[in-house]
């Protein structure tokens with residue numbers, strides 16, 4: 061034994077190192093120490109002829125320990141350890157399985173040979189976290205596969221499968237059957253053939269893979285795929301250097317660039333979101349002995365757009381689910397919709413026909429509430445009407461077993477009011493999925509004043525098999541995400557009435573990094589959807605006659621967005637390309653004239669500020685009211701549900717980035733122009749600025765107060 065996580069045994073001249081650091085063999089300090097000790101032990105055994113390194117559990121080393129990212133730089137420590145393995149004078153074989161990413165793959169590159177189980181996947185995803193491979197990847201990978209293909213791998217940031225890795229030359233062989241035995245057999249083969257070490261660092265990079273033309277082409281690609289980003293370009297620079305520098309100098313340069321990239325806002329924002337997504341699963345105010353209930357069967361009421369997507373989530377999680385509809389016709393339609401969503405995944409190669417059949421077997425249709433008798437959780441996804449939802453909940457109350465979670469997918473209705481019709485309001489909770497429900501990762505979990513800790517814990521735990529990122533919210537109109545959306549979209553709409561074009565507004569938002577400009581989003585979702593919500597909830601909005609009037613004007617002209625070929629933009633049949641449409645602009649101008657809104661030019665800066673400032677201000681209000689538990693939860697909502705760029709860390713992180721004083725000043729600037737109705741700074745924003753604090757500090761203080769780290 062070397063230490064608890066790394067062991068070495070000797071098998072007739074072959075040293076076998078096994079790393080066992082569950083759950084995913086992250087390269088923690090203990091693993092590094094263990095690997096260091098193992099090396100010492102091997103050096104003390106002069107009769108060692110070869111070394112095999114493998115991992116127990118689900119995967120080979122999966123990557124660096126992200127918990128260490130905040131601490132001092134570790135690149136040098138990694139470099140020394142990996143170099144020491146590379147310098148061994150007997151062949152070193154890494155036996156890969158599972159998902160081998162980042163530092164895990166980089167370690168294997170410092171080994172002399174790599175073999176892999178058939179379903180292994182390997183990748184260098186660092187740029188998606190705003191950083192670059194910093195443990196030798198940018199220098200060793202090009203020595204194996206060339207500069208161009210390394211850049212390709214790094215820019216794609218996605219793992220490739222074992223056959224692709226074999227073809228590229230990252231691995232030497234795919235081993236069927238038992239990997240531990242296969243690795244020893246492979247090592248013995250090397251010994252028998254008299255093969256010694258084959259050090260990646262001593263190979264040279266093929267200069268034909270690093271020409272100026274290739275670098276220029278890859279840089280262009282990075283510009284297109286990664287606007288506003290630095291890491292991809294820094295990575296290209298590091299990889300390119302491998303062609304001119306010997307390994308030791310190249311590694312030093314890589315360290316320098318890696319440290320530079322770690323200090324960027326992009327890296328800090330991306331890593332913030334990574335941790336925020338872990339944190340959002342924790343609910344500090346639940347009693348510590350709260351146990352989630354097991355969920356083995358689910359039910360869904362309403363199999364329309366949302367119900368069908370939610371049913372697929374359960375089937376994907378291998379949880380049998382019964383969907384209920386109002387009529388056989390509606391049920392058939394809903395099941396056909398599920399079938400067609402899954403079929404399109406089969407067509408795109410995301411799922412096999414067998415997998416689809418398995419999923420379909422888990423989904424049952426019914427018209428009879430008594431089929432929910434055994435369900436542990438039932439989600440209502442019928443039309444957005446209080447009377448309907450209350451009727452459904454009354455029926456559920458009659459048939460559901462004691463302790464079943466009764467959830468609603470409502471976006472706008474008061475869940476307290478829905479819960480008021482059942483005898484067990486403690487079991488009622490909001491599970492707000494986003495469309496398409498089988499794709500979007502966000503799940504807003506909405507608790508009422510009566511929801512029990514067990515119900516909350518059950519839904520938070522259920523989010524894991526459903527592959528959702530849960531964020532807990534309290535009841536308010538719009539919960540977290542849609543409530544913040546209100547001001548963001550309001551200003552976008554108001555500006556097109558003031559004379560900005562839809563293209564101009566959307567382009568500013570997209571250049572900032574939003575996945576899609578908000579007006580294009582409306583066209584995609586249906587202009588009528590927003591209009592209906594605003595009509596149904598007129599009493600909840602401020603008395604502003606211009607409020608969402610761009611939507612209303614287009615709606616009244618029959619321009620409902622993509623589905624009618626016309627909305628804020630014009631569309632050709634079967635094509636989602638947005639074309640500018642003078643007719644839309646004329647409709648907006650006419651409405652502006654009727655409302656007495658003057659036409660003028662807008663700078664890009666104004667567009668961005670007017671959309672983002674209310675969004676951030678409302679987020680801070682939501683924090684203050686306790687609707688969200690943490691600022692970082694709000695960042696999760698917006699990055700996983702609303703297309704806010706992860707590399708900007710979410711709206712609350714972004715507020716800290718620009719500085720709360722600047723946000724406050726901006727709110728006051730627009731309040732002076734437009735009046736206080738929409739532009740009153742939230743009291744917490746004012747207070748934090750007075751106290752010189754950030755939102756991150758606010759989160760930290762509350763975490764400490766709750767007894768966390």
Ligand code: NAI
Pocket residue numbers: 361362363364365366367384385386390394441442443444445448452469470471472492493494495
């Ligand atoms: P939809 O109109 O596509 O589907 C509703 C389905 O419920 C229809 O198939 C209808 O036949 C069925 N239904 C109506 N009354 C019923 C009853 N008494 N019993 C059983 N089934 C009944 O509507 P969609 O878009 O799926 O919305 C459902 C809920 O999800 C609404 O509360 C909506 O606010 C919410 N939601 C919708 C989102 C979206 O993007 N569409 C996003 C998040 C939430």
